[in-house]
Amino acid sequence: xxxxxxxxxxxxxxxxxxxxxxxxxxxxxxxxxxxxxxxxxxxxxxxxxxxxxxxxxxxxxxxxxxxxxxxxxxxxxxxxxxxxxxxxxxxxxxxxxxxxxxxxxxxxxxxxxxxxxxxxxxxxxxxxxxxxxxxxxxxxxxxxxxxxxxxxxxxxxxxxxxxxxxxxxxxxxxxxxxxxxxxxxxxxxxxxxxxxxxxxxxxxxxxxxxxxxxxxxxxxxxxxxxxxxxxxxxxxxxxxxxxxxxxxxxxxxxxxxxx
Amino acid sequence: xxxxxxxxxxxxxxxxxxxxxxxxxxxxxxxxxxxxxxxxxxxxxxxxxxxxxxxxxxxxxxxxxxxxxxxxxxxxxxxxxxxxxxxxxxxxxxxxxxxxxxxxxxxxxxxxxxxxxxxxxxxxxxxxxxxxxxxxxxxxxxxxxxxxxxxxxxxxxxxxxxxxxxxxxxxxxxxxxxxxxxxxxxxxxxxxxxxxxxxxxxxxxxxxxxxxxxxxxxxxxxxxxxxxxxxxxxxxxxxxxxxxxxxxxxxxxxxxxxx
Numbered sequence: 265x266x267x268x269x270x271x272x273x274x275x276x277x278x279x280x281x282x283x284x285x286x287x288x289x290x291x292x293x294x295x296x297x298x299x300x301x302x303x304x305x306x307x308x309x310x311x312x313x314x315x316x317x318x319x320x321x322x323x324x325x326x327x328x329x330x331x332x333x334x335x336x337x338x339x340x341x342x343x344x345x346x347x348x349x350x351x352x353x354x355x356x357x358x359x360x361x362x363x364x365x366x367x368x369x370x371x372x373x374x375x376x377x378x379x380x381x382x383x384x385x386x387x388x389x390x391x392x393x394x395x396x397x398x399x400x401x402x403x404x405x406x407x408x409x410x411x412x413x414x415x416x417x418x419x420x421x422x423x424x425x426x427x428x429x430x431x432x433x434x435x436x437x438x439x440x441x442x443x444x445x446x447x448x449x450x451x452x453x454x455x456x457x458x459x460x461x462x463x464x465x466x467x468x469x470x471x472x473x474x475x476x477x478x479x480x481x482x483x484x485x486x487x488x489x490x491x492x493x494x495x496x497x498x499x500x501x502x503x504x505x506x507x508x509x510x511x512x513x514x515x516x517x518x519x520x521x522x523x
Numbered sequence: 524x525x526x527x528x529x530x531x532x533x534x535x536x537x538x539x540x541x542x543x544x545x546x547x548x549x550x551x552x553x554x555x556x557x558x559x560x561x562x563x564x565x566x567x568x569x570x571x572x573x574x575x576x577x578x579x580x581x582x583x584x585x586x587x588x589x590x591x592x593x594x595x596x597x598x599x600x601x602x603x604x605x606x607x608x609x610x611x612x613x614x615x616x617x618x619x620x621x622x623x624x625x626x627x628x629x630x631x632x633x634x635x636x637x638x639x640x641x642x643x644x645x646x647x648x649x650x651x652x653x654x655x656x657x658x659x660x661x662x663x664x665x666x667x668x669x670x671x672x673x674x675x676x677x678x679x680x681x682x683x684x685x686x687x688x689x690x691x692x693x694x695x696x697x698x699x700x701x702x703x704x705x706x707x708x709x710x711x712x713x714x715x716x717x718x719x720x721x722x723x724x725x726x727x728x729x730x731x732x733x734x735x736x737x738x739x740x741x742x743x744x745x746x747x748x749x750x751x752x753x754x755x756x757x758x759x760x761x762x763x764x765x766x767x768x769x770x771x772x773x774x775x776x777x778x779x780x781x782x
Binding site: 404433441446449470500 | 649650654662663665690692697700701703704705707708710711712713714715717718721722724725726727728729730732733735736737739740752753758759762763764765766768769770772773776777779
């Protein structure tokens with residue numbers, strides 16, 4: 265009786281899949297909160313001693329890499345180095361998922377650095393700790409199937425269980441849209457923050473919305489801003505166009521109105 | 524009986540104060556909707572045949588000018604001409620109120636062009652037809668007492684009856700804050716509109732807020748944009764600063780990140 269009870273318990277534990285989480289910054293922590301009901305989370309972070317989190321076991325890189333699903337939640341510019349360190353510990357058939365704010369370069373890095381018997385899925389959750397304060401149901405996530413068929417199973421989990429709005433796309437299409445949606449928003453926010461103090465007493469509703477947008481991204485770690493503005497191959501041309509049009513409008517407004 | 528009934532009716536009619544409304548564009552129409560329960564509205568517009576509006580009687584300039592309160596709801600650049608046309612018809616003690624998006628130049632025009640026995644109140648309702656869609660209670664209005672004591676009575680009406688949040692200020696303080704709050708918002712919105720089509724599928728919450736701000740001002744009549752960007756004496760320097768900081772950030776982002 266005692267033995268069979270022990271076996272049943274062990275098999276129950278095994279039914280909960282293990283998920284390796286490489287990187288435990290602000291976004292890793294947000295993910296852990298939403299994934300811990302469904303996975304045994306084995307997290308590894310290069311920081312000396314990450315703050316404890318519910319349902320998360322901290323471990324070494326090798327153990328986290330041995331999970332059937334491994335999520336890379338490190339800054340985009342550290343991805344090649346993390347992939348190189350991870351590579352010897354990955355098992356055949358492992359699904360590696362990244363969550364970076366850009367997709368072209370991380371995809372290139374994963375395709376170049378991961379063993380060919382490992383599946384690859386690119387994701388970009390279009391939210392962060394600020395915008396996910398009231399929960400993540402209904403928020404968007406971009407999903408790029410790169411290698412293998414796991415993306416569809418992962419997409420179904422994200423859609424049905426986490427209730428995210430999953431947008432299926434390619435790394436190129438993603439980065440082109442994000443160069444505008446994120447690139448411009450973060451650029452404008454960064455400039456407005458530099459212009460502080462800004463009005464708070466006499467404000468219009470439209471300025472209030474602009475300030476809400478600024479508030480939503482201003483506390484992002486610097487790595488996020490760098491990924492969005494520097495690691496997106498299309499961001500520089502979008503910035504240049506915004507700057508040109510702003511300068512052009514400034515010149516037009518220096519002359520009296522026509523008509 | 525019949526006579527006294529007639530007198531009573533006439534005196535009842537006289538209890539509802541008359542308000543002259545000069546200009547019946549989008550904002551005049553919005554004002555009329557909220558003022559008509561409390562005033563007999565006599566409107567004059569230079570347009571051939573304005574669309575009818577509930578509780579509004581269209582009349583000539585002289586009749587509208589003969590009301591105890593006259594509200595100028597014309598584009599800021601037309602204000603000096605309208606004041607000149609109005610002047611001969613105004614009665615001593617009339618309260619003239621403007622609703623322009625800037626306050627320094629309209630105040631100068633009113634002080635220079637209106638007879639000395641007329642009171643002057645500058646206002647800027649910090650909302651428009653878009654932002655007032657769900658009603659005006661709780662929205663902000665900047666109030667500048669210029670000449671006479673009526674501003675305080677008007678402020679009490681706006682606060683208690685229309686439930687606006689009234690911000691007492693001076694034309695200079697108003698225009699300085701608005702050069703940022705409105706000047707930048709409308710500049711950014713105008714540039715983003717020129718960059719269309721913009722992403723709609725993969726969007727973050729912060730970009731969504733930015734687009735909501737754009738949607739709120741993009742249908743403003745061109746006169747509003749001109750007033751905000753050209754008729755505000757501080758707008759050009761704020762634009763120049765925004766442009767400089769954006770260019771500076773663009774240059775910094777052209778080099779690899781430090782550290």
